[in-house]
Amino acid sequence: MTNRTAENIFDKLVDGIVAGKMIPGEPLAEKALAEQFGVSRTPVREALHRLEQSNLAERGSRRAFFVRKMKAADLAELFEAVGEVESALAALAAHRLTEIERQSLTAILEEGRICDDPQAYGEINARFHATIKSGARNSALAATLDDLNLRTLAWRAANFHENTNRLATSRVEHQAITEAILAQDAEATRSLMRSHVASSYVVVADILARREP
Amino acid sequence: MTNRTAENIFDKLVDGIVAGKMIPGEPLAEKALAEQFGVSRTPVREALHRLEQSNLAERGSRRAFFVRKMKAADLAELFEAVGEVESALAALAAHRLTEIERQSLTAILEEGRICDDPQAYGEINARFHATIKSGARNSALAATLDDLNLRTLAWRAANFHENTNRLATSRVEHQAITEAILAQDAEATRSLMRSHVASSYVVVADILARREP
DNA sequence: CATCTTGCATATGTATACATATCCTTTCAA
DNA sequence: TTGAAAGGATATGTATACATATGCAAGATG
The missing domain is CATH 1.20.120.530 (GntR ligand-binding domain-like)
Known part of the structure; x- marks a missing residue:
């Protein structure tokens, strides 16, 4: 039960962004990521919120997350x-x-x-x-x-x-x-x-x- | 549906801590806070995680949150x-x-x-x-x-x-x-x-x- | 009598169902 | 043909049910 799932998702997303696999502007949909990682939306949500707080992700309309575009x-x-x-x-x-x-x-x-x-x-x-x-x-x-x-x-x-x-x-x-x-x-x-x-x-x-x- | 609930909980908890109503070391149990504010655990969870990231809350054993003791x-x-x-x-x-x-x-x-x-x-x-x-x-x-x-x-x-x-x-x-x-x-x-x-x-x-x- | 073990209580982690807001498409009317 | 309005599709917000780990207590055993 330990909080390894949300933590892992966060790390993977950070790695993906840092390594340039996730293009800036790319949408980060909870559902899609949940399916991709084989978990439910809850830990994905948590990871996305942490990404936002780290300024690696932004939210736009519909409160959707996407990889932050760094100008x-x-x-x-x-x-x-x-x-x-x-x-x-x-x-x-x-x-x-x-x-x-x-x-x-x-x-x-x-x-x-x-x-x-x-x-x-x-x-x-x-x-x-x-x-x-x-x-x-x-x-x-x-x-x-x-x-x-x-x-x-x-x-x-x-x-x-x-x-x-x-x-x-x-x-x-x-x-x-x-x-x-x-x-x-x-x-x-x-x-x-x-x-x-x-x-x-x-x-x-x-x-x-x-x-x- | 807008994310006003979690935001409100967070603000209220910050106010409580800043105003000194919540004593450092005081436990912040999801369930208790959820009942107190009349919402479910989900937005409370989100607020607590934000508190932790702001270093106003800490987690101890059993991953329980409590108000950070400032030495x-x-x-x-x-x-x-x-x-x-x-x-x-x-x-x-x-x-x-x-x-x-x-x-x-x-x-x-x-x-x-x-x-x-x-x-x-x-x-x-x-x-x-x-x-x-x-x-x-x-x-x-x-x-x-x-x-x-x-x-x-x-x-x-x-x-x-x-x-x-x-x-x-x-x-x-x-x-x-x-x-x-x-x-x-x-x-x-x-x-x-x-x-x-x-x-x-x-x-x-x-x-x-x-x-x- | 002390200590270790086991089991229960409880708190958090995760999954999922439901509510609601936003966007897009389609249709109708001017 | 174009524009606006309405409805559906879909994404996130919230609630709740279930899983699991941890701490504490009680009882048994040395």
């Missing part, structure tokens, strides 16, 4: 928001990281320096950001970042695949951020992290511009 | 998060407010200067912050602030009631913020707004400390 302007706002929140977390982390976490950050940096595989680098990148996020010691702000990031996930995934220069750029930026954190310079950290997110947005915006001129 | 440390985190997000919005607004919005901000400031009624000032305060929030031109970040604020609402309400000095302090801080915005000094605005939220937290923390020593 270029929306994505710009989102990345700006991520930049502000993540840079705030980084600034806090600059003063709050433990000695062990500082060493860990340095180790992750080194791992990234010698890694050339885009996929592996993506995982290292994730650990770098996770360390800073948890090191800020503010779960409310961290949860906020997770919420925002969920919506950019589909786009961020392309970051290290479609642009080879991005990997080198990311390394340099990570190095600068790490140095600022180790120096406990909160404002420098904030500024560098904001730039880092902005530069990752440039790649995404470029991809978007080529897709929808 | 002092949680509240500190929350206000820190609000401070970071709202100061980010203010910094953006410093460069993005239209001329009309600048004049509006000045007018609100003047209204606050000549107002001595705590309740009326609370409304003016809300408009001051709303103007900055919408002036930042980032709906994702604005929605993030709304999310965070929902959880501090119960505490913020006490701000202008239990402490008379708070009103005078708020006025001075609003003035400084407005001046920084009018000067389009984003970093000064950010810093001032962060301090402003922090000083409103001091009042709340003080109340909390007296309640639970």
Whole structure:
């Protein structure tokens, strides 16, 4: 009876949207999804409401759900928001990281320096950001970042695949951020992290511009 | 058939929690609430899930919902998060407010200067912050602030009631913020707004400390 | 007497039936 | 031929019945 059904449906729908299998604008009918997943409408309803709250789905007339269309302007706002929140977390982390976490950050940096595989680098990148996020010691702000990031996930995934220069750029930026954190310079950290997110947005915006001129 | 029932239940529960009628730790049983409001469990379920996502409710064993207990440390985190997000919005607004919005901000400031009624000032305060929030031109970040604020609402309400000095302090801080915005000094605005939220937290923390020593 | 096991009470998860609103199609009239 | 109105089709909102897991209590056994 455990709530695995609704949870599974939600995860599958998120995966589908993030992986681009579900086209923006595509209707998400309760009945159709229920039949597709072989469950009743109830857990599907729950999953759809969670999608809506995560801003991955919208409702139109007839209160029907559909995959949210992300306009270029929306994505710009989102990345700006991520930049502000993540840079705030980084600034806090600059003063709050433990000695062990500082060493860990340095180790992750080194791992990234010698890694050339885009996929592996993506995982290292994730650990770098996770360390800073948890090191800020503010779960409310961290949860906020997770919420925002969920919506950019589909786009961020392309970051290290479609642009080879991005990997080198990311390394340099990570190095600068790490140095600022180790120096406990909160404002420098904030500024560098904001730039880092902005530069990752440039790649995404470029991809978007080529897709929808 | 419109989704007014679940929406109403949610609003009523939020009001109850914010107004302090529902004690933290109090169980929120679907069946009991359904009978209390004279509806079925379905819309109650939906409302409870939304409460959980807003972090106003938690689930324990047996997956039962209960009103979230806000510890002092949680509240500190929350206000820190609000401070970071709202100061980010203010910094953006410093460069993005239209001329009309600048004049509006000045007018609100003047209204606050000549107002001595705590309740009326609370409304003016809300408009001051709303103007900055919408002036930042980032709906994702604005929605993030709304999310965070929902959880501090119960505490913020006490701000202008239990402490008379708070009103005078708020006025001075609003003035400084407005001046920084009018000067389009984003970093000064950010810093001032962060301090402003922090000083409103001091009042709340003080109340909390007296309640639970 | 204490502890473990078993069974019941109850709360939530899921399925389904019913109510209702919206949209689209069809038909009738101008 | 076109437009408007009415009715049906269908999708979501709500209610309720059934399934199942969890916690507590009572009884049996060591």
